[in-house]
Amino acid sequence: MILLIGWKNVWRNRTRSLVVIIAVMLGIFGGVMATGIMQGWIEQRIHDCIYKEVAHVQIHNPEYMYNEEIQHTITDYEKLANILDTLPEVVAWSPRVKLFVMAKTSWTASGFVLKGVDPEKEMQVSELYQDLAEGDFLEGEHRRPSIVIGSKAAENLKLLNYEITSEKLDSIDKEVFSAGLVEKLKTLNKKRFRNEKDFRDELKKVLAKREMNEYGDKLVKYFSFYRMGTSIQVTMQNKSGEIMNLVFKVRGVYKTFNSVFDAMNAYVDRDILNRYTDLAGNEVHEVAVITADNETGVKVADKLSAYLPEQDIMSWRKSSPEMAMYTDFSAVMAYIYVAIILFALAFGIINTMMMSVLERIKELGMLMAIGMNRKRVFGMIMTESVFLTLTGAVAGMIFSGVMVELFRRTGINVEMWSEGMEALGYASVIYPSVSLGNYMGITILVIITGVVSAIWPARKALKLNPVEALRTE
Amino acid sequence: MKVIEIKNVVKIYNDSEVQVHAVNGIDLSFEEGEFAAIVGPSGSGKTTLLNMLGGLDNPTEGDILINGFSVSEMYNGIEKHRSRISPVLKTIFRITIIPAVIRGIVKLPDIVKRMKAERKLIDFRLNNIGFVFQSYNLLPVLTARENTELVMQMQGVSKEMREKRTKELLGAVGLGDRLDSRPSRLSGGQQQRVAVARALASKPRFILADEPTANLDSKTTENLLDIMEQLNKMEKITFIFSTHDARVVRKARRVITIEDGKVISDKKTA
Ligand SMILES: Nc1ncnc2c1ncn2[C@@H]1O[C@H](COP(=O)(O)OP(=O)(O)O)[C@@H](O)[C@H]1O
Numbered sequence: 099m100i101l102l103i104g105w106k107n108v109w110r111n112r113t114r115s116l117v118v119i120i121a122v123m124l125g126i127f128g129g130v131m132a133t134g135i136m137q138g139w140i141e142q143r144i145h146d147c148i149y150k151e152v153a154h155v156q157i158h159n160p161e162y163m164y165n166e167e168i169q170h171t172i173t174d175y176e177k178l179a180n181i182l183d184t185l186p187e188v189v190a191w192s193p194r195v196k197l198f199v200m201a202k203t204s205w206t207a208s209g210f211v212l213k214g215v216d217p218e219k220e221m222q223v224s225e226l227y228q229d230l231a232e233g234d235f236l237e238g239e240h241r242r243p244s245i246v247i248g249s250k251a252a253e254n255l256k257l258l259n260y261e262i263t264s265e266k267l268d269s270i271d272k273e274v275f276s277a278g279l280v281e282k283l284k285t286l287n288k289k290r291f292r293n294e295k296d297f298r299d300e301l302k303k304v305l306a307k308r309e310m311n312e313y314g315d316k317l318v319k320y321f322s323f324y325r326m327g328t329s330i331q332v333t334m335q336n337k338s339g340e341i342m343n344l345v346f347k348v349r350g351v352y353k354t355f356n357s358v359f360d361a362m363n364a365y366v367d368r369d370i371l372n373r374y375t376d377l378a379g380n381e382v383h384e385v386a387v388i389t390a391d392n393e394t395g396v397k398v399a400d401k402l403s404a405y406l407p408e409q410d411i412m413s414w415r416k417s418s419p420e421m422a423m424y425t426d427f428s429a430v431m432a433y434i435y436v437a438i439i440l441f442a443l444a445f446g447i448i449n450t451m452m453m454s455v456l457e458r459i460k461e462l463g464m465l466m467a468i469g470m471n472r473k474r475v476f477g478m479i480m481t482e483s484v485f486l487t488l489t490g491a492v493a494g495m496i497f498s499g500v501m502v503e504l505f506r507r508t509g510i511n512v513e514m515w516s517e518g519m520e521a522l523g524y525a526s527v528i529y530p531s532v533s534l535g536n537y538m539g540i541t542i543l544v545i546i547t548g549v550v551s552a553i554w555p556a557r558k559a560l561k562l563n564p565v566e567a568l569r570t571e
Numbered sequence: 572m573k574v575i576e577i578k579n580v581v582k583i584y585n586d587s588e589v590q591v592h593a594v595n596g597i598d599l600s601f602e603e604g605e606f607a608a609i610v611g612p613s614g615s616g617k618t619t620l621l622n623m624l625g626g627l628d629n630p631t632e633g634d635i636l637i638n639g640f641s642v643s644e645m646y647n648g649i650e651k652h653r654s655r656i657s658p659v660l661k662t663i664f665r666i667t668i669i670p671a672v673i674r675g676i677v678k679l680p681d682i683v684k685r686m687k688a689e690r691k692l693i694d695f696r697l698n699n700i701g702f703v704f705q706s707y708n709l710l711p712v713l714t715a716r717e718n719t720e721l722v723m724q725m726q727g728v729s730k731e732m733r734e735k736r737t738k739e740l741l742g743a744v745g746l747g748d749r750l751d752s753r754p755s756r757l758s759g760g761q762q763q764r765v766a767v768a769r770a771l772a773s774k775p776r777f778i779l780a781d782e783p784t785a786n787l788d789s790k791t792t793e794n795l796l797d798i799m800e801q802l803n804k805m806e807k808i809t810f811i812f813s814t815h816d817a818r819v820v821r822k823a824r825r826v827i828t829i830e831d832g833k834v835i836s837d838k839k840t841a
C-alpha cells in the first residue's frame with residue numbers, strides 16, 4: 099500500500115514530476131554520452147595507436163633501444179621468425195628496417211624515420227594503407243623506387259600544393275559555390291602555390307572578405323593536391339657507416355589522425371632499401387606483432403620475453419604508456435562529468451520532493467493521527483522519490499540506448515575542433531562506446547542520488563507534529 | 572465501563588509570550604456506547620480537548636486515561652528521550668557548524684528510542700481510536716475502498732478480511748456502489764461518510780469527530796448523523812463529536828457545553 103501511494107503520488111502533479119523525470123532522463127543520457135564519447139575516443143585512439151603505430155608487440159635488439167644505429171639489428175632472426183610462426187596467438191607479424199634519415203626535395207629538407215617493410219606483411223600488421231590520401235602502398239615495380247610519406251611530411255616538404263585548374267572549376271559543387279565566386283576564381287587559373295598561406299593570400303585578393311570567411315577553408319581544401327611522383331632524395335648511412343644518397347618517388351601519401359606520426363614516418367620496400375644499405379634479408383631492426391586482441395598482446399609479450407631473453411620485447415602498454423594514462427584520465431573526466439550532472443539532478447529532486455511534502459502537510463498530519471508511524475511516512479516519501487527517479491532512469495536508459503546505437507552507426511562529427519584533435523591523435527568523428535556496466539553504473543548512481551536527495555524532504559515530513567499539521571489550511 | 576477519564580486537565584499554549592489556557596481544568600469521563608456532543612463557540616477549546624482525548628496532544632496538567640492507559644505517561648516516555656546533548660557539545664556544534672549529518676549521528680540513539688516510544692503511542696491510536704476530521708482529509712490519490720483499507724493494512728489485517736470489512740463498512744454508510752471512486756468524484760457528504768467508514772475500519776474503542784458536519788449542508792448533515800446514530804445504536808460504537816450546530820446537538824444523547832476551556836454544563840438527554 100505504501101508502494102501504491104508512493105507511485106500514485108508521483109503522478110499527482112504530472113507536470114512537476116515529468117520535469118524531474120525528463121531531467122533524470124537527460125541526466126542519464128548526458129552521463130552515458132559523456133562516458134561513451136570519452137571511451138569511444140580512447141578506444142579509437144588506442145586502436146589507431148596499435149594498428150598504425152606500435153602494434154601489439156614490438157621486438158628489438160636491446161642495443162638498438164639505447165642507440166638506434168643501423169648495425170644494431172635483431173640477433174637470431176630465424177629463431178624469432180620460427181617462434182612467431184608457431185605461436186597460435188600471433189595473428190600476423192612484420193619485420194622492419196628502421197633508419198633515421200634526412201629527406202630533401204627541390205624546395206626544402208626534413209628529417210624522418212624511414213621504414214623498410216615487406217608490403218604484404220606490413221599490410222597485415224598495420225592499417226596504414228587504409229589511410230592513403232593518394233596513391234598506393236608500395237605496389238608495382240618502378241625504375242625509381244616508391245616511397246609512402248605522411249600528409250604532414252608532404253606539407254613540410256612542400257608537396258602539398260594548391261592550384262585552381264579548369265577541370266576542378268568545372269566539377270566544383272555549384273550548389274555551394276556561386277557562379278560569381280567561380281568567375282572570380284577563374285582569374286587565378288593555372289597559378290600554383292607551394293603553401294597554404296600564399297594560396298590564401300592570393301584568394302584574399304580576389305575574394306570579398308565575407309566570401310573568404312565563408313568559403314576560404316573549403317576552397318583551400320578543394321584545390322589542394324599532393325605532388326605525386328616528386329623525387330625525394332634521402333640521405334643516410336649504410337651498414338659500413340658510409341653516407342648514401344638515394345632517390346625515391348612519392349607514390350603514396352597517408353593521413354592518420356596523428357599529425358605528429360604523419361610528419362615522422364615514411365615507408366619504402368625493404369628489399370630495395372637493403373640493396374643500398376648492404377643489410378641482409380635477416381637483418382631487421384624491428385619486428386611488429388599483431389595478436390587477436392589488446393590483452394592477448396600483453397600476454398604474448400610476456401611469453402616472448404621468456405622464449406627470447408636476449409631481445410627487447412615491448413607490449414603496446416610499454417611502448418605507449420600514455421595510452422593507459424589516457425584511459426584513466428578519460429574515466430576521471432567521465433566521473434567528474436557524471437558527478438556534476440548528479441549534483442544538478444539532486445537539486446531538482448530535493449526541490450520537487452520538498453514541494454511535494456510542503457503541500458501535503460495536512461495530509462501527512464492526518465496519516466500520522468490515524469496511525470501511520472514515522473517509519474511508514476518516511477518510507478512513503480522515499481518510495482515516491484525512488485519511483486520518480488526510477489521512471490526517469492528507465493526512460494533515460496532506453497533513450498540513451500537508442501541514441502548511442504544511432505551515433506555508433508553515424509558517428510559524432512567534431513570536425514570544428516578537428517585541427518587541435520588531430521594534433522593530439524584523435525579522430526574528428528567519434529563512435530561512442532558504452533558497456534552494459536557503464537549503463538548500470540550510471541543508472542545506479544542516479545537512483546542513489548534520488549534516494550539521497552529525498553532524505554532531506556522526508557526528514558521534514560518526519561519532524562511534523564500531527565496536531566499542528568492538521569491545523570494548517 | 573469507562574473508556575475515557577479526563578482528570579483535571581489543563582492545556583496551556585505559549586503563544587509568543589502570551590499564555591493561552593485553551594483547556595482550563597476539565598474533569599469528565601465517557602462510558603462505552605455514548606453518543607456525546609461537545610458544544611461551544613469557536614475558540615472555546617473543543618479541538619484542543621478532542622486532540623488530547625485522541626492522544627494527539629499532551630495535557631500541560633492533569634491526565635487522560637484511555638482504556639486505562641495514561642496519555643501523559645506515553646508522552647513522558649517520548650520526552651524522556653528528547654536528545655540530551657551536553658551544553659558543551661551543543662556549543663561546539665553551534666560554533667564549529669559541524670554538519671547536520673554528524674549532529675544526527677550523535678543524536679541517533681536518542682532519536683531511535685524516541686521513535687520507538689512514539690510508535691507505541693501511534694500504534695495505540697491506530698488500534699483504539701477512530702478519527703473523523705472537519706475537512707474529511709481522505710487521501711486524494713486513493714479510492715474510497717483504498718482509503719478505508721489503509722488503516723487495516725497498517726494494522727496488518729489479512730487481505731480477505733480487509734476486503735470483506737471494507738465492503739461492509741462502505742455499504743453501511745451507503746456507498747456500496749462507490750467503492751472505486753476517488754474523493755474528487757464524491758460530494759462532501761459522501762467523502763465524510765468514507766471518513767466515518769475509515770474511522771470504523773480499525774475497530775476502535777471510540778470515534779472522535781471534530782466538527783464533522785461543519786462543511787456540510789443541512790440535508791447531508793442530517794444524513795451523516797443518522798448513519799452515525801445507527802452505527803452507535805446497532806454496533807454499540809462510542810461517538811464523541813464536537814459541534815456548534817444546534818441541529819447536531821439535538822441528536823446527541825449527552826451534551827457537554829464548554830466555554831473558555833471550562834465545562835459549563837453536562838446534560839444527558841433521553
Ligand atoms: N497551537 C496553538 N498555539 C497557540 N494557541 C492555540 C493553539 N491551538 C489552539 N490555540 C488557541 O487555543 C484556544 C482554543 O482553540 P481550539 O481548541 O481550536 O478551539 P475550538 O476548536 O473550540 O474552536 C484558541 O484561543 C486558540 O487560539
Ligand SMILES: [Mg+2]
Pocket residue numbers: 617618619781782
Ligand atoms: Mg476547532
